[in-house]
Amino acid sequence: LQARQPVWLDAAARRLWAHVRAFNSRWGRAAPWMVGGLWALMPCGLLYSALMVAALTSQPVEGAATMALFALGSSLSLWAGPWLFLRMQTLGDGAWGMRVAGLALAGVSAWALWMGLVHDQAPWCVTP
Template identity: 30%
Template structure:
């Protein structure tokens, strides 16, 4: 199977991951540590963190990495599930409206959302943040479950927390969900969201391992501006491809598009 089409969502996740540090980097850093048992209050829910088990043989760094990876595996898994749901839902619509005009319109809309996302990440326009309110009704139902998980002393519990946290309203995730809808099937849509989530992993893994030391660096204005403008460029190239018919190999690889 040719997976070259996953380059675009992965790169968008990589470039936009500075935003993820602001959204959930704090909780990743807090939960990946192994301090004495105490309650850590991290936006938007308080979470109880357990200390390391007595006589644990594994090094502290290994504990931190395992907990961080477990949390992110749950989060990325939720993205993939959301992608599969979105892909399945839009599949019925495409069956009813299997026209080139519909596909072209959806393709243009996805790239316009990518432009809006890039401007949002760069701090130049906050329009993409408004769609986060669409997910608040669902999040209000999921949020109370995060309080029932118990002490975060084990990687399975970290995985469950990440799976729940993956449904936190996020303009960047919602923008990518629109792209995932164009993938052509629930499986391809799930892979699109998984690739996007994997793109965010390096930064969040580093944030978990380094704690709060990395956040000031990633939140620098210049870094956010550069990442946001690069995401915007992806959307602009996609629009050029849509309207001007540029079917060049390298452009096909980096642009957001529907199923082949």
């Protein structure tokens, strides 16, 4: 409701960002490429799921098309999300972007639970 990160998470993120800034100043123009490469190695369940789907296709071209479509969808949402978030920050007390993001997360989580429990989309979540 207050649209603020937990204090411990905010402090940890600030410490990490201080290390990244020091790294960037030490390595100069090459630093953004190195930091971006390290960022790409961070675990992402959605990326690994798309990679698994691409690996299970019957032809290499189909796998490449699967990953290209994933990249297109991801790039659109990664562009539109922050744009919308920043636009919402200009409304009212400046916390509406965070509130809407939290509401969206809660809504998608509720939908996933509903699909898993009621529509038997994820049978491992249901105890017999």
